[in-house]
Amino acid sequence: xxxxxxxxxxxxxxxxxxxxxxxxxxxxxxxxxxxxxxxxxxxxxxxxxxxxxxxxxxxxxxxxxxxxxxxxxxxxxxxxxxxxxxxxxxxxxxxxxxxxxxxxxxxxxxxxxxxxxxxxxxxxxxxxxxxxxxxxxxxxxxxxxxxxxxxxxxxxxxxxxxxxxxxxxxxxxxxxxxxxxxxxxxxxxx
Amino acid sequence: xxxxxxxxxxxxxxxxxxxxxxxxxxxxxxxxxxxxxxxxxxxxxxxxxxxxxxxxxxxxxxxxxxxxxxxxxxxxxxxxxxxxxxxxxxxxxxxxxxxxxxxxxxxxxxxxxxxxxxxxxxxxxxxxxxxxxxxxxxxx
Numbered sequence: 001x002x003x004x005x006x007x008x009x010x011x012x013x014x015x016x017x018x019x020x021x022x023x024x025x026x027x028x029x030x031x032x033x034x035x036x037x038x039x040x041x042x043x044x045x046x047x048x049x050x051x052x053x054x055x056x057x058x059x060x061x062x063x064x065x066x067x068x069x070x071x072x073x074x075x076x077x078x079x080x081x082x083x084x085x086x087x088x089x090x091x092x093x094x095x096x097x098x099x100x101x102x103x104x105x106x107x108x109x110x111x112x113x114x115x116x117x118x119x120x121x122x123x124x125x126x127x128x129x130x131x132x133x134x135x136x137x138x139x140x141x142x143x144x145x146x147x148x149x150x151x152x153x154x155x156x157x158x159x160x161x162x163x164x165x166x167x168x169x170x171x172x173x174x175x176x177x178x179x180x181x182x183x184x185x186x187x188x189x190x
Numbered sequence: 191x192x193x194x195x196x197x198x199x200x201x202x203x204x205x206x207x208x209x210x211x212x213x214x215x216x217x218x219x220x221x222x223x224x225x226x227x228x229x230x231x232x233x234x235x236x237x238x239x240x241x242x243x244x245x246x247x248x249x250x251x252x253x254x255x256x257x258x259x260x261x262x263x264x265x266x267x268x269x270x271x272x273x274x275x276x277x278x279x280x281x282x283x284x285x286x287x288x289x290x291x292x293x294x295x296x297x298x299x300x301x302x303x304x305x306x307x308x309x310x311x312x313x314x315x316x317x318x319x320x321x322x323x324x325x326x327x328x329x330x
Contacts, residue, residue, distance in 0.1 A: 017290065021290075024279075024286065025279050025283075028275065029279070032272075037268070038263075041259045041267065043228070044227065044230065045228030046228070046272060048228075049270075050273060050281075054281050055285065057285070058285040058289055061289075062289060093234060101237050101242040103246060106242065106245060107234070110234075110255065118256055118257070119259065123267070126260055145261070149265035151226070170215050173218050177253065177257075180256065180257045183257065
């Protein structure tokens with residue numbers, strides 16, 4: 001673990017609330033990028049990510065006990081997600097929930113899911129593996145996903161691939177499922 | 191004539207309704223698009239009861255959402271505009287100060303005018319009376 005982060009975590013173990021409050025600054029500096037990227041996976045919106053993260057840090061200051069035995073970054077991210085982030089992610093869309101057709105359980109699974117095997121991998125590792133897996137796809141499948149990741153709409157992708165929007169959606173769906181299988185196999189082998 | 195009017199009406203409804211009764215692949219791609227564009231509430235609100243049931247019963251949908259989140263994280267999280275960490279730290283500090291204030295306000299305060307315990311023995315009762323007598327004399 002990074003020395004700066006290790007020292008920041010030591011500061012959080014202080015029983016005095018004012019000391020802990022001062023220790024929050026180095027902790028936020030050391031973890032902000034990692035936590036906001038993690039939240040972005042689930043919300044896809046910077047403003048909501050910041051609001052949730054603010055409450056997450058306040059919770060960590062108030063009750064840092066879960067972070068006492070953390071020994072590496074992956075474990076830190078996992079612990080923070082399970083004990084601090086998930087609770088707030090569940091509350092993000094609670095206001096609109098009563099007007100939705102989606103059940104409460106499905107809503108939770110969509111917005112604040114259990115950590116899957118793939119989500120436990122670090123961002124850098126995931127990026128690397130994903131690039132490798134994209135290389136194994138058929139040219140058309142890879143192109144559809146790459147264009148989607150460039151931010152293009154389905155209609156624009158359909159124009160690019162000279163097909164219909166419905167066909168693009170089906171192609172993307174099948175490719176995503178294929179990627180899921182490839183990534184799971186990779187994880188099991190590793 | 192009536193059937194023609196009804197036909198026209200249903201055609202108009204079909205045009206105005208935004209892709210009702212979507213298949214599971216369409217639902218997943220719409221979810222992925224909403225996640226990418228940061229408008230999940232729009233997607234959630236757009237779901238009809240049939241579509242919500244379709245999502246609930248589809249294992250493929252739930253498997254694919256994990257990869258969708260990963261694609262979103264890998265593809266867009268680094269490009270997301272995040273605030274200056276210094277500014278964000280001051281937000282966190284303000285939130286902590288607010289919680290401290292709340293905790294202090296809700297903590298039971300020491301009250302000087304609390305009820306004194308009733309003396310159980312005669313000696314204690316006599317001491318208490320003597321004390322109150324002294325206080326009266328002092329005030330005079």
